[in-house]
Amino acid sequence: MLKLIIFLMCFGVIFANNFWIVKPGPKYPPTKGEVWPKPQYQTKEKTFYIFNPLQFKIMSTYQTCDILTNAVERYFYILTSQIGGRIRKRKERAHRRHVSQGLNKGYINNLEIALMEPCEDYPHLNMDESYNLTVSATSTLSSPSIWGVIRGLETFSQLFYLSDDRNEIRINSTQIYDFPRYKHRGLLLDTSRHFISVTNILKTLDAMAMNKMNVFHWHIVDDQSFPYKSEKFPELSNVGAYDLSMVYTKEDIKKIIEFATNRGIRVIPEFDVPGHTASWGSSHPDLLTECYEGNKVVGLGPMNPTKNRTYILLRELFQEIQTWFPDRYFHIGGDEVGLDCWRSNPEIKEYMKNNTLTVAGLHALFMRRVIPLLTNNSKLIVWQEVFDEGVKLANDTLIQVWKYNWITEMINILIAGREVIFSSTWYLSEMSSEWPDFYLPDPRKMVYGITLNKNLLPGIVGGEACMWGEMVDDRNVINRVWPRASAVAERLWSTLDDKMNFKLEIPTETYSRIEEQTCRMIRRGVDAQPPSGPGFCNV
Numbered sequence: 001m002l003k004l005i006i007f008l009m010c011f012g013v014i015f016a017n018n019f020w021i022v023k024p025g026p027k028y029p030p031t032k033g034e035v036w037p038k039p040q041y042q043t044k045e046k047t048f049y050i051f052n053p054l055q056f057k058i059m060s061t062y063q064t065c066d067i068l069t070n071a072v073e074r075y076f077y078i079l080t081s082q083i084g085g086r087i088r089k090r091k092e093r094a095h096r097r098h099v100s101q102g103l104n105k106g107y108i109n110n111l112e113i114a115l116m117e118p119c120e121d122y123p124h125l126n127m128d129e130s131y132n133l134t135v136s137a138t139s140t141l142s143s144p145s146i147w148g149v150i151r152g153l154e155t156f157s158q159l160f161y162l163s164d165d166r167n168e169i170r171i172n173s174t175q176i177y178d179f180p181r182y183k184h185r186g187l188l189l190d191t192s193r194h195f196i197s198v199t200n201i202l203k204t205l206d207a208m209a210m211n212k213m214n215v216f217h218w219h220i221v222d223d224q225s226f227p228y229k230s231e232k233f234p235e236l237s238n239v240g241a242y243d244l245s246m247v248y249t250k251e252d253i254k255k256i257i258e259f260a261t262n263r264g265i266r267v268i269p270e271f272d273v274p275g276h277t278a279s280w281g282s283s284h285p286d287l288l289t290e291c292y293e294g295n296k297v298v299g300l301g302p303m304n305p306t307k308n309r310t311y312i313l314l315r316e317l318f319q320e321i322q323t324w325f326p327d328r329y330f331h332i333g334g335d336e337v338g339l340d341c342w343r344s345n346p347e348i349k350e351y352m353k354n355n356t357l358t359v360a361g362l363h364a365l366f367m368r369r370v371i372p373l374l375t376n377n378s379k380l381i382v383w384q385e386v387f388d389e390g391v392k393l394a395n396d397t398l399i400q401v402w403k404y405n406w407i408t409e410m411i412n413i414l415i416a417g418r419e420v421i422f423s424s425t426w427y428l429s430e431m432s433s434e435w436p437d438f439y440l441p442d443p444r445k446m447v448y449g450i451t452l453n454k455n456l457l458p459g460i461v462g463g464e465a466c467m468w469g470e471m472v473d474d475r476n477v478i479n480r481v482w483p484r485a486s487a488v489a490e491r492l493w494s495t496l497d498d499k500m501n502f503k504l505e506i507p508t509e510t511y512s513r514i515e516e517q518t519c520r521m522i523r524r525g526v527d528a529q530p531p532s533g534p535g536f537c538n539v
């Protein structure tokens with residue numbers, strides 16, 4: 001008997017949050033026509049327009065360019081085929097009933113896009129993503145920037161919903177003025193621990209655009225494999241990739257960057273040095289340090305900072321990478337260096353002694369020599385260790401915080417006048433964390449909570465959700481990233497409450513809204529996993 005009660009209680013807690021009563025139906029029914037991430041300002045109105053995919057048009061006035069033409073084509077397809085295709089059948093009777101209620105304002109005929117300034121070719125850290133959207137029979141979307149237009153088109157597409165009787169697609173009258181809270185809203189994908197196909201990278205970029213994320217941080221190589229197919233050093237992937245088929249060619253990279261650019265997403269490559277480089281050693285063992293146990297070599301460790309050949313190869317390789325990736329930023333890693341290996345190597349010990357260096361000093365020296373190898377005024381992103389070890393960094397270097405004690409770390413970086421990208425609480429690779437765990441933390445609030453200093457906060461330029469590749473491959477990467485990364489996306493875009501206090505409860509509305517966002521991603525071909533428990537998606 002006792003066992004039965006305990007069993008019922010467990011079920012109650014898991015499925016109903018309410019002792020043993022289990023209600024039929026979804027736990028959180030999806031909202032209808034709510035936007036994710038939530039816009040900064042939106043008026044809510046009850047009047048609505050009916051969508052007729054056969055009559056609807058998108059027009060652009062003022063400026064235009066290929067990126068705009070492509071975006072219009074993409075969203076026209078989403079609206080007329082994907083969203084329009086959801087209508088089961090038309091019923092005049094239901095239609096008329098609403099006319100009598102005065103809520104039905106007739107058909108939405110077109111969307112007029114006013115891009116006020118010429119297009120930029122490629123998105124950047126300080127791009128303008130603001131837009132204004134007014135929904136009426138002739139709706140208008142205006143922005144000074146192509147990137148704002150792209151964000152506004154996504155919002156527009158999210159406002160449409162299927163009526164309860166499933167007979168028509170509707171969109172409510174509304175006015176939206178929107179812009180992001182943080183300018184760097186990224187997703188890190190690791191393609192070394194498991195190879196991720198170009199198809200799934202493109203799908204990831206599409207999902208990022210649906211969530212208004214704007215940086216694809218491509219952690220392309222690591223210890224386990226080297227899938228970047230260099231033209232200057234083909235042996236790096238010929239020997240270092242898992243398989244000759246598991247590589248990204250120059251053409252693949254070009255395709256990924258083009259696809260991302262069309263969605264207002266930057267592609268930042270990371271070539272992590274001097275640690276996490278075992279796969280480089282498959283073809284170039286002489287780049288790496290021999291690690292010793294006593295006087296026996298037991299394996300290879302981080303890059304050898306005392307050898308000039310290391311820097312010569314890096315200079316050549318970085319030049320190639322910089323011509324293939326147009327972004328101004330380059331991530332050179334700098335995390336988790338196997339300092340014990342350096343400590344064990346007699347030659348390096350002697351070098352440190354000759355130059356009165358500690359191992360941390362040696363790491364700093366390595367970074368100091370590598371940074372100038374980047375040309376074209378590239379700007380840097382580094383993991384926090386590089387800052388912690390006192391390497392002198394240009395003041396526009398972005399420092400990515402990923403470890404414990406992140407609040408103290410962020411404060412130290414901000415006080416030193418450097419800018420922060422935050423990731424510590426956003427490791428999607430923590431497989432047991434669910435979206436609410438990622439939804440709550442806000443780096444600016446955390447820093448404000450300790451310092452009460454608002455001047456420091458703009459130095460936190462954004463954050464990244466990180467999907468390290470140990471436990472995800474091509475089969476589960478999409479559903480492990482989505483919709484969990486959507487939580488980070490909304491945190492970084494929306495100003496959910498401007499009071500700088502901690503709110504530890506997520507409103508039920510948010511649970512319902514992320515259900516709708518998940519269904520929306522699924523309908524657009526992204527196999528997102530259920531966010532919060534039992535439920536279903538209307539087709």
Ligand SMILES: *[C@@H]1O[C@H](CO)[C@@H](O)[C@H](O)[C@H]1NC(C)=O
Pocket residue numbers: 032033034044045046047048103172
């Ligand atoms: C749209 O309008 C209907 C009434 O026509 C209302 O019930 C619903 O809450 C509105 N939805 C949104 C997202 O504003």
Ligand SMILES: *[C@@H]1O[C@H](CO)[C@@H](O)[C@H](O)[C@H]1NC(C)=O
Pocket residue numbers: 131132142143144177
């Ligand atoms: C959008 O609307 C806001 C608020 O009404 C206004 O300040 C801003 O100038 C508008 N921007 C554009 C691009 O129309």
Ligand SMILES: *[C@@H]1O[C@H](CO)[C@@H](O)[C@H](O)[C@H]1NC(C)=O
Pocket residue numbers: 308
């Ligand atoms: C290695 O590079 C350093 C710094 O550029 C230079 O001073 C040194 O002479 C070089 N050593 C050799 C052996 O080329």
Ligand SMILES: *[C@@H]1O[C@H](CO)[C@@H](O)[C@H](O)[C@H]1NC(C)=O
Pocket residue numbers: 319320322323375376
């Ligand atoms: C430097 O920039 C120019 C102009 O943008 C570009 O053509 C060139 O390929 C770049 N070089 C490198 C090494 O990135």
Ligand SMILES: *[C@@H]1O[C@H](CO)[C@@H](O)[C@H](O)[C@H]1NC(C)=O
Pocket residue numbers: 347348350351354
């Ligand atoms: C250390 O200094 C000695 C004396 O100048 C020199 O012979 C030796 O090559 C140096 N060792 C290393 C690893 O730089």
Ligand SMILES: *[C@@H]1O[C@H](CO)[C@@H](O)[C@H](O)[C@H]1NC(C)=O
Pocket residue numbers: 395396417419
């Ligand atoms: C970096 O320094 C330059 C020149 O000293 C200054 O104009 C710029 O505002 C600084 N940037 C940051 C992020 O502190």
